[in-house]
Amino acid sequence: QMGVSDSFLEQSLRQFLPGVPEAASHLEIGTQTTAAATLSALMLQRGAPSEACDLLSTCLVSFRTAGRAGDLDALNVASTLASALVATGHESEALMSLREARLAVVGMERGHPVVLALENNYAAMLHRTGELTECVQIFESLFDTRRRILGRAHPDTLSTVSNLAVVVAATGDYHRAHQLGGELIAEYECQGRSESRGSFDALENLAFVTGELGRFKDAVGMAERLLVGRERTLGSYHPDTIRALDKAAFANLLQGNFDRSLELYRKAVFSSVDHDPANLLTYKLHTTFALARSGCAKQAATEAAEILLEMEERLGACHPQMTAGRDSLGVILGLDERHDEAIPILEQVLQERLALLPQAHVNVLRAKVHLAQSLYKSAAGGVFLESRMLRAVQLLEEAVAGREAALGDDHPDTWTARFVLACARDCQGDVVDSVWDEVLAARLRLLGRDHPDSREASARVEANVRRASQ
Numbered sequence: 001q002m003g004v005s006d007s008f009l010e011q012s013l014r015q016f017l018p019g020v021p022e023a024a025s026h027l028e029i030g031t032q033t034t035a036a037a038t039l040s041a042l043m044l045q046r047g048a049p050s051e052a053c054d055l056l057s058t059c060l061v062s063f064r065t066a067g068r069a070g071d072l073d074a075l076n077v078a079s080t081l082a083s084a085l086v087a088t089g090h091e092s093e094a095l096m097s098l099r100e101a102r103l104a105v106v107g108m109e110r111g112h113p114v115v116l117a118l119e120n121n122y123a124a125m126l127h128r129t130g131e132l133t134e135c136v137q138i139f140e141s142l143f144d145t146r147r148r149i150l151g152r153a154h155p156d157t158l159s160t161v162s163n164l165a166v167v168v169a170a171t172g173d174y175h176r177a178h179q180l181g182g183e184l185i186a187e188y189e190c191q192g193r194s195e196s197r198g199s200f201d202a203l204e205n206l207a208f209v210t211g212e213l214g215r216f217k218d219a220v221g222m223a224e225r226l227l228v229g230r231e232r233t234l235g236s237y238h239p240d241t242i243r244a245l246d247k248a249a250f251a252n253l254l255q256g257n258f259d260r261s262l263e264l265y266r267k268a269v270f271s272s273v274d275h276d277p278a279n280l281l282t283y284k285l286h287t288t289f290a291l292a293r294s295g296c297a298k299q300a301a302t303e304a305a306e307i308l309l310e311m312e313e314r315l316g317a318c319h320p321q322m323t324a325g326r327d328s329l330g331v332i333l334g335l336d337e338r339h340d341e342a343i344p345i346l347e348q349v350l351q352e353r354l355a356l357l358p359q360a361h362v363n364v365l366r367a368k369v370h371l372a373q374s375l376y377k378s379a380a381g382g383v384f385l386e387s388r389m390l391r392a393v394q395l396l397e398e399a400v401a402g403r404e405a406a407l408g409d410d411h412p413d414t415w416t417a418r419f420v421l422a423c424a425r426d427c428q429g430d431v432v433d434s435v436w437d438e439v440l441a442a443r444l445r446l447l448g449r450d451h452p453d454s455r456e457a458s459a460r461v462e463a464n465v466r467r468a469s470q
Contacts, residue, residue, distance in 0.1 A: 049087035181206035297336035339378035376424035396421035
């Protein structure tokens with residue numbers, strides 16, 4: 001805080017660590033733990049997570065050797081070690097570390113602050129690794145415990161509700177996530193904390209959920225408001241502000257504001273150059289998707305393929321972000337009419353989604369639509385491949401039924417699936433003109449006349465009219 005250099009602080013702290021003879025003889029392990037925690041935080045700040053992992057692992061060994069693996073200090077070290085392991089890409093090891101720590105607190109009071117903090121970190125790790133069912137259960141339990149002990153208005157309770165809303169959204173239950181987010185923001189406003197970090201975090205998730213519910217215009221308003229608020233309170237280069245740029249760009253993409261989306265994504269990339277490299281790659285990949293939707297699919301496909309290779313080198317081929325990255329690349333290749341290249345990528349995405357998510361999950365349904373688009377277009381674009389067309393129709397019928405059940409009849413994604421299904425059946429000569437009129441009417445009602453999807457449906461109706469007149 002006084003501006004002392006990190007290098008001097010590290011040098012000073014090292015004398016308190018285990019393994020230093022003159023220090024180990026008279027310093028208690030608690031002092032060593034404090035030094036290790038502070039030193040590891042400095043290591044993480046300067047981008048040396050591997051060093052932090054080694055230090056914290058040594059510290060945990062000291063606790064175990066002393067028979068104090070269940071001490072509160074040991075639990076804190078285990079939580080910090082998990083964060084360091086995540087930074088090195090070893091998420092499975094981080095999860096194992098937290099599970100071992102949870103076993104050490106079995107006999108402790110469930111409401112103890114350290115136990116609650118450990119449970120919170122464990123649930124967050126489950127979210128990262130995609131184990132959503134257990135994650136929701138833990139956050140539900142945390143919410144009940146903190147509400148009982150601290151009260152509903154306590155910051156820790158509100159933070160738990162925010163985390164719960166994010167995870168519930170990840171399961172695809174957008175209606176419940178929207179309800180939780182709305183109640184949370186109302187509580188912050190009631191407390192006069194509408195510009196607190198917690199309130200902005202809740203607004204960020206609510207904007208995403210609102211977009212997933214098909215209310216694209218409302219989502220844009222929330223996301224743009226979030227961006228203005230974070231820029232005002234945190235500055236342009238804060239990680240939360242950069243993430244707000246990404247969310248606002250995505251909301252504008254859904255609304256069909258491609259130029260605005262591309263502008264915001266590029267700003268996020270520029271602002272995050274000196275931050276986490278993994279996030280920078282993610283923002284770059286998002287930028288290529290907006291670029292493709294803006295009409296530059298060929299350039300976007302080349303850039304996306306290069307970015308995905310770099311992401312795989314950094315994160316590993318099995319990292320959850322790689323599935324989303326492959327999905328983006330597959331869709332971009334489809335926009336560039338390179339369907340034979342897109343199909344195997346999108347097949348892999350669908351299988352990865354099905355391995356982790358239930359059949360009715362929105363991301364599974366989205367993967368089916370993306371794959372089906374390339375299947376039917378490749379079959380219709382050259383030699384008619386009956387097997388691809390039949391597979392496309394089957395996937396789209398499943399997607400339509402799934403979206404009707406999960407999202408309802410008034411969701412834009414439901415009508416997108418119906419539109420693509422109609423396109424595929426039209427190639428088979430098995431669609432009536434009234435279907436196009438229904439799609440156009442729904443898109444005009446839900447999205448407005450100027451949305452790209454509405455213009456696409458309008459062009460299809462006009463083409464059918466010209467075809468009929470000939």
